[in-house]
Amino acid sequence: MRTLAEWLELQDSVHPRAIDLGLERVARVARTLGVDSPPFRVITVGGTNGKGSVAAHAEALLAAAGVRAGLFTSPHLIRYNERIRIAGAEAGDAELIEAFEQIEAARGATTLTFFEYNTLAALLVFARRGVTTAVLEVGLGGRLDATNLLAADVAVLASVGFDHRDWLGDTLEAIGTEKAGIFRAGRPAILGTAGMPASVFAAIAALGARALVAGRDFSWTVSRVRWSYRGPGLALENLAAPHLPGSIQYRNAATALTAVAALARVAPLPRALDAATVNAALAAVRLPGRLQVVPGAVEWILDIAHNEPAARVLAAHLEERPLLPGARTLAVVGVLADKDASGIGAALAPLVDEWIVCALPGARGGSAAQLAQRLALPRARLTLADSVERGGEMARDAARPGDRVVVFGSFHTVGPALAWLRI
Numbered sequence: 001m002r003t004l005a006e007w008l009e010l011q012d013s014v015h016p017r018a019i020d021l022g023l024e025r026v027a028r029v030a031r032t033l034g035v036d037s038p039p040f041r042v043i044t045v046g047g048t049n050g051k052g053s054v055a056a057h058a059e060a061l062l063a064a065a066g067v068r069a070g071l072f073t074s075p076h077l078i079r080y081n082e083r084i085r086i087a088g089a090e091a092g093d094a095e096l097i098e099a100f101e102q103i104e105a106a107r108g109a110t111t112l113t114f115f116e117y118n119t120l121a122a123l124l125v126f127a128r129r130g131v132t133t134a135v136l137e138v139g140l141g142g143r144l145d146a147t148n149l150l151a152a153d154v155a156v157l158a159s160v161g162f163d164h165r166d167w168l169g170d171t172l173e174a175i176g177t178e179k180a181g182i183f184r185a186g187r188p189a190i191l192g193t194a195g196m197p198a199s200v201f202a203a204i205a206a207l208g209a210r211a212l213v214a215g216r217d218f219s220w221t222v223s224r225v226r227w228s229y230r231g232p233g234l235a236l237e238n239l240a241a242p243h244l245p246g247s248i249q250y251r252n253a254a255t256a257l258t259a260v261a262a263l264a265r266v267a268p269l270p271r272a273l274d275a276a277t278v279n280a281a282l283a284a285v286r287l288p289g290r291l292q293v294v295p296g297a298v299e300w301i302l303d304i305a306h307n308e309p310a311a312r313v314l315a316a317h318l319e320e321r322p323l324l325p326g327a328r329t330l331a332v333v334g335v336l337a338d339k340d341a342s343g344i345g346a347a348l349a350p351l352v353d354e355w356i357v358c359a360l361p362g363a364r365g366g367s368a369a370q371l372a373q374r375l376a377l378p379r380a381r382l383t384l385a386d387s388v389e390r391g392g393e394m395a396r397d398a399a400r401p402g403d404r405v406v407v408f409g410s411f412h413t414v415g416p417a418l419a420w421l422r423i
Helices: 004-014 024-033 051-064 093-107 114-128 172-182 198-207 248-264 275-284 308-320 341-351 368-375 388-398 411-421
Strands: 041-046 069-072 084-086 133-137 154-157 188-191 210-213 219-223 226-231 234-239 292-294 299-303 329-333 354-358 382-385 404-408
Touching: 004 093, 004 114, 024 093, 024 114, 041 051, 041 172, 041 248, 051 069, 051 133, 051 154, 051 248, 051 275, 069 114, 084 114, 093 114, 114 133, 154 172, 154 248, 172 198, 188 198, 188 248, 219 248, 226 248, 234 275, 248 308, 299 308, 299 411, 308 341, 308 404, 329 341, 329 388, 329 411, 341 368, 341 404, 354 368, 354 388, 368 382, 382 388, 388 404, 388 411, 404 411
Parallel strands: 041 133, 041 154, 069 133, 154 188, 188 210, 299 404, 329 354, 329 404, 354 382
Antiparallel strands: 069 084, 219 226, 226 234, 292 299
């Protein structure tokens, strides 16, 4: 019997390509497994940035409303089990192994990618554990992503920006078309911002989906740390601030609330979405590695920020947390070779005093020297580290009380940093 680690190693080698967008193979195996029409409702969440936060808020809102919810996200930071959660708890090794054994028996000659195994395992575990609503975070794009083998009862598009151009296209219009592929005819299509490419609105109109757009169909107003929400059939006052830091989380929370409220009109919730329910949900949300603050004499802030739009959000958050005079910001950065390192660097350069540039392992990684060149920042401000852990050590040794260390650039950067910090 294989261990979980052995299953994951196997799944990395079954299909000839790590990324192979398309639904034919995964849908074929899903039909054999009987998970192509699951016994639970589905909220699918896509977007260039913000989808993880929206998905986490949606999970918390469902739980606070009395729903047995499943959450599927990717990638993981430290443990594979993070990707599949049921009622707020990670799936165990044994049930993951059981799901993989079922998938292996069902796939026959069909090969699957690592992510496709992951998606099918989530659906199997959710069905077995009696989940009544699943929140599925899109892996890449939308139209051809494995999560899209299910027709979402409610679909959310948090944002559209430049990322994964090799797979989704070189224009925002092309990327928008791919991401809008998660919408379904006659069903709610929640947009986390009105600033979407025209292709998104065109896709919604062509499908006959029911658009609910931030700033038009739902809105929020922040007054100090309290806020209010207005949406279709729902108005809430005196809401507590989201637990997740950063002003962007009001938008993400409002977007998730709109999605859950839309689902409630199809499948009534055990408890109403009143202010008490929403406040309980907001207080319960946890999302490691997204604007995560570790307080201390030297403050550490960890954020994935793996593309330029996300780096701009991180920059805005840093501006919301001004330092005392004379204090410095040290960056520990690692960016995969297929990401826009120069865009990420440019977004944060005005706020960073010293850069510690880290090598990342694997086929998509690269040396610190290569990343330093891609960042296109003054070499006098850069120090090279041969790993994220070594970069963390260098930052710890260089930081003085009052300074802050910001770790960002990739899941492959923040995950090792969290493990090194033992958080």
